[in-house]
Amino acid sequence: MSNSSKVLVSIVIPVKNGDYWLSDTLKGLLSQKINGGLEVIIIDSGSTDSSLDIITQFPVRLIQIDAASFNHGLTRNLGVKEAKGEFVIMTVQDAKPVDEFWVQHLLNGFEEESVAGVCGQQIVPWEKDKNPVAWFRPQSDPQLVKYNFTPDQFNQLHPTQKRTVCGWDNVCAIYRKKILEEIPFREVMFAEDCLWAREAILKGYSIAYNPKARVYHYHYEEPASIVKRLFAEYYHFYRFLGFKPSYTDNGFIRKLKDIKLLVKEREVTWPDKWKWFWYNLAIREKVNETIDIFNQSVSEGEDALLKKYKLLCDQIPQAHKPV
Numbered sequence: 286m287s288n289s290s291k292v293l294v295s296i297v298i299p300v301k302n303g304d305y306w307l308s309d310t311l312k313g314l315l316s317q318k319i320n321g322g323l324e325v326i327i328i329d330s331g332s333t334d335s336s337l338d339i340i341t342q343f344p345v346r347l348i349q350i351d352a353a354s355f356n357h358g359l360t361r362n363l364g365v366k367e368a369k370g371e372f373v374i375m376t377v378q379d380a381k382p383v384d385e386f387w388v389q390h391l392l393n394g395f396e397e398e399s400v401a402g403v404c405g406q407q408i409v410p411w412e413k414d415k416n417p418v419a420w421f422r423p424q425s426d427p428q429l430v431k432y433n434f435t436p437d438q439f440n441q442l443h444p445t446q447k448r449t450v451c452g453w454d455n456v457c458a459i460y461r462k463k464i465l466e467e468i469p470f471r472e473v474m475f476a477e478d479c480l481w482a483r484e485a486i487l488k489g490y491s492i493a494y495n496p497k498a499r500v501y502h503y504h505y506e507e508p509a510s511i512v513k514r515l516f517a518e519y520y521h522f523y524r525f526l527g528f529k530p531s532y533t534d535n536g537f538i539r540k541l542k543d544i545k546l547l548v549k550e551r552e553v554t555w556p557d558k559w560k561w562f563w564y565n566l567a568i569r570e571k572v573n574e575t576i577d578i579f580n581q582s583v584s585e586g587e588d589a590l591l592k593k594y595k596l597l598c599d600q601i602p603q604a605h606k607p608v
Contacts, residue, residue, distance in 0.1 A: 293321025294388055294459070296374040297364030299328050299355070303378030304335040311343045313382040319389050326364050330355040336378075358470035358477035361455065365465045373462050375455040375478070376500065380407065383499040390498035391459040394429060401464040401490035402482070405457035405498030415503045417553050418543055418565050427496035436487050444528040451526060453482035453492070457500045464490065474598070476521035483525060508567040515575040517598040520590065523583065530576050535569040 296314055300307070314325055325345040329336060331352030340347055348367060350360065365373055374391065382388075387405070394403030408421035432450045439447070455478040468484050470477040482492050506514070522528040543565055547558040582593040 291322050292324050292369040292371075294319060294323045294372045294374060294392070295364075295368035295370035295462070296323065296325045296376060296388075297328065297361060297368065298325065298376055298378055299330065299357075299360050299364075300332060300336055300340070300378045301330050301352070301355070302332050302334045302336060304332075304339055306379040306381070307336055307339045308342075309381050310376075310378060311339075311345065313387075314376075315343065315345075316385050317382065317388040318385050319392065322370075323388065324369060326367055328360055328364055330360065356472055357455075357474060358472050361477065362465075362469045365460075365462060365469070368462055371462060372459055373465055374459045376458075377456050377502070379504075380456050380500040380502040383408070383501060387498050387500065388459075390495055391457075393497075394431075394459070394493040394495040395461075396429075396431075396493075397491065399433065399489075399491045400431065400461075400493050401468075401485045402453075402458060402460040403493045403495050403498070404453050404482075405459075405494075405500065406496040407454065407456045407500050407502040409503045410501045411552075413552070413557070414505070416505070416564065417550050417557075417561055418546060419503070429493060429495045429497075431491050431493040432486065433491040434486055435489070439483075439486050444526050447483075447526040448522055448528040450486065450492075451479045451482040452494075453478040456502050457498060473521070475517040476525075479521065480525055506568070508564070508571045511568060511571045512575045512578070513597050515572060516579055516594065519575070519579045520594045520598070523579075523590075529583070530579065532576055533569045533572045535566065535573065539569075540566065 298310070303310075311325065317323060325343070326348065327340055327345055328348045328350060329340070330350050337347075346367070348363065350363070354360075361375060372392065374388065391403050391405055394400060406427070409415050409419040411420045434442070434450075439450070442450070458478060464485070468481060468488065471480050473480065485492055519530050543562055547553060547562055550558070553561070578593070582590040
């Protein structure tokens with residue numbers, strides 16, 4: 286972390302009961318090497334674990350808000366207001382930079398003044414409590430990708446292309462602060478990042494993706510709880526991009542691929558191989574079940590879709606500690 290008195294980058298992290306991850310996350314953030322000053326701003330929304338005790342052990346700024354006032358968009362806007370840096374990074378309590386050059390990789394995406402923000406990549410580490418089918422296995426060297434469209438060009442894209450362009454992610458993203466002030470996050474419970482990317486494009490800015498900027502991030506989800514999160518995701522992408530999800534392959538060939546992958550991982554015990562095989566099978570079944578529910582709601586009209594959204598997504602499941 287630079288000792289420069291002038292802050293170049295502010296990192297904003299919403300926190301709620303994150304004591305399991307916070308020490309590793311903050312150590313990773315404060316070890317970053319950049320040519321400029323860096324500050325970390327934590328916005329805690331009523332933690333009842335030892336998060337606050339951990340936070341006081343690090344040179345960070347702490348803002349405390351009432352749990353009831355937390356909102357994915359507005360809480361991050363508060364962090365932007367408090368930020369001193371020219372650039373603002375959004376991340377989360379359970380994301381850890383892969384290396385000490387994560388911030389610099391994000392900054393490297395600002396090749397032109399027109400670039401409003403740069404999004405990195407989240408990957409799953411090779412750890413025994415993480416789903417081994419999802420472990421990061423890169424297929425090619427990461428390449429910087431930049432998108433820029435006129436509003437007409439963007440609106441003429443197929444919804445699948447819009448989804449690709451706006452696949453933004455506040456687990457690992459950096460912004461010019463002045464543009465966040467111009468285009469603040471919306472007051473939404475989900476997808477504030479995707480909606481921001483869409484608005485930035487429609488206002489004539491470029492956005493970039495640099496997969497060299499990586500964080501370790503993983504949520505273990507019980508299959509039964511995945512419906513809420515996925516339905517919220519599908520709802521927002523459909524409403525703002527016209528995008529409808531495709532069913533995931535859960536047939537014989539896909540199962541065989543999982544088996545082959547799990548069998549060759551020597552560090553995974555045979556009982557765990559069996560456990561993770563059935564876990565992935567159950568997750569994909571829930572994905573397809575959620576798509577069925579979503580498609581049925583869409584077919585019944587806008588009112589039915591909104592009603593189902595409110596019914597299912599009153600509270601999105603939060604990340605929890607491994608068991």
